[in-house]
Amino acid sequence: MVKHKLSMLVAIVFTACLMLSACSVGSKSDTRVTPSTSSETNSLDGEDAVIPAGLERYYQQKVSWAPCQESDLKDYQCARVKVPLDYSDTQKEDIELALARSRASGKCLGSLLINPGGPGGSGVDLIKNSEEMFSEQVFSTFDVVGFDPRGVSRSHPIECTTDAQKDESLAESLDLGTAAGRERSIADMKEFAQRCQEKNGDFARYLDTVSVARDLDILRAVLGDKKLSYLGYSYGSFLGTTYAQLFPKNVGRLVLDGVLDGSYSYGEVSMAQAKGFEAAFGNFAAWCAREGKDCPWDTTAAGMKRLQRFFKAADASPIPTKDSARPLNGALAFGAAVGMLYYETLYPSLLEGLQEALKGDGAPLLKISDLFNQRGVDGKFENNALDAFIAINGADYPVEGTQKEWDQRGQKLVRDFPLMGSSMAYGEYALAAWPWESTAKREKVKIVGVQPILLVGNTNDPATPYEMAQSVHRQIPNSRLVTWKSYSHTAYGLGSDCVQETVDKYLVGGVLPDSDVTCDD
Known part of the structure; x- marks a missing residue:
């Protein structure tokens, strides 16, 4: 057979799937998360995080939220946040990241940042579909915030x-x-x-995941959170482990679904x-x-x-x-x-x-x-995901x-x-x-002093094979692994009540299962 441009088929399938009528995902459930007596809980409280030297003006900037201007985002609020182009030389230009949020409908614990993967996927686009995937209690408990990483879609797109x-x-x-x-x-x-x-x-050269993870910590700070709550799918899981290595003390509740092994x-x-x-x-x-x-x-x-x-x-x-x-x-x-x-x-x-x-x-x-590939009937592509996919991988893989x-x-x-x-x-x-x-180092995860992280993997995930979830689970001793017996890519919000309930208990209540969980529904 000949080679086809599979490298150009970015893993934005997660978002595109939701646009197909044939793709049934878990509807926004009313799973009730009950308190647990388990001592294994993740706190979102703590001391104020240390601001890295020289980055004060980014960490202390004020965010101005306003109704989103795009017609399909009219129910959400949008904002832009400045980050440095080059963290080794902040005298260079700044770039702006696009955010969209759904305000918590109940008592708010803080922000839940979400990333759909790719690389090249838009978190702002993901939030438009999140109500079909996340439980009502997640929306009640968190301001759910989608962001476009640097170089992607609305954030200084390449x-x-x-x-x-x-x-x-x-x-x-x-x-x-x-x-x-x-x-x-x-x-x-x-x-x-x-x-x-x-x-x-x-x-x-500035689109590497380490830079994106540093952007993520600025977003955490300007959103007013002492600890980061984060849900990352596919490539977004690699962003999550990168963040945890860089900012272990700032980790709150991290769910990494469809785990990509950065080593x-x-x-x-x-x-x-x-x-x-x-x-x-x-x-x-x-x-x-x-x-x-x-x-x-x-x-x-x-x-x-x-x-x-x-x-x-x-x-x-x-x-x-x-x-x-x-x-x-x-x-x-x-x-x-x-x-x-x-x-x-x-x-x-x-x-x-x-x-x-x-x-x-x-x-x-x-x-x-x-x-x-997010190509419209008029021949126009909706965003720059194809270009961003290649450029980000070029920055990440030596x-x-x-x-x-x-x-x-x-x-x-x-x-x-x-x-x-x-x-x-x-x-x-x-x-x-x-x-x-690329100056990136492909190595095993080294995370010290971090709160427990919840990993989710499918036994037959074609894009991020289960062996990767197992490998990262071994690399993070205090993690838990939720396994779904499925051939699908990623799991949370895609139809398994078992996965949904386990993840919701962790996100909403900070409660980890006592041991790893296997779901076959």
Whole structure:
């Protein structure tokens, strides 16, 4: 198979999922959180946090809230907060972060900051969907605050490509099993980086997660909280562990859902995700053979082979859509399918799209691809998530290993994972072409003196495999791990009462379970 631009399919699927009628998530429940006699509780009280030297004007700024101007945010309040572009030199320019909040309806404990992941996901956009996910008691207890991290959406967005260039990149298919394919991938990255520099200067070098975590502490302070309460999904979990390492004494109640292990190298993440999504394709194929109406195959193995043939055929002969200029090729079909694998509730819609494509109509799968990439019917992309995803990963992942090691890993990926391997292989070549060298350190979490943290992981999460949640759990001795037996990505707010109740008790009451929890509902 050829490689498709999976690297461009950012993990904003979490937010996009909520826009699909087929995606059933947990409704805003009225789970009653009762007091516990457990001594294992997280307090939000304490001494005033120490302000880092030289950052007083940021930590002590006043926040001016006003009704949001965007029509779909009219029920919320919005504000902007200044942070330094460069924490090593605060004499450089400031940038502003966009915030949106839902005021607590009852006695307020403080703010709950939320991040949907990505990287490149908008917390301001997430808050629009949060009422369908979080319990009424969470909204009663906290000012729920979504924020766009630096470089993302409304917060000094990094803009590298035009809408037409995004379309071209998303539809590009490359055979990375060949030298020519790898060279094209490297050239693509160099071209993308050049566009970033022409439009943004060296801004990309300041998008690392350590800087975002330092921004997060400023947000905590200006919101008036002594301790940070935070819910981070997917990449947002890595932001959470980074924050806890930098500011252990400021940690209040941290929920990290869909855990990304920050010690994994770029290649190790690719290997883990290839394994996870290959298994998810297998789960979809098995579901279809078992339950799907008019399934195109009758066994799991037959389904996996049929899918491979379908993507290859779509590359050779793109399938017509309603837009004659945008037929459905293998890259777009593959991206749509991978997006639908994030949540088992989307399997029926994926099957319907495949069935229509096999009949010669590529429009349904193209619509799905556009939804996950947040492309409107007018051809305009809603935000800069695609550009931010690449730039932030470039800032976070240093180039590691030798070309020989990259080749060995790439060959193994292609060999072991027939559907996913070629879409995840040889990514280090493109990463090495990123001009702003990452200074990040990929290492095990080292958190000392922090209040207990609640981790949430799915046994068959394709995007942040369960092994990562288990690994981070071992790295944080006083953490608890909530396990959901599911093939979906992330868990809180997506239908499990067990997960919902456990997380709500922790957020609202500061109560940790006595031991790790397994949910199979």
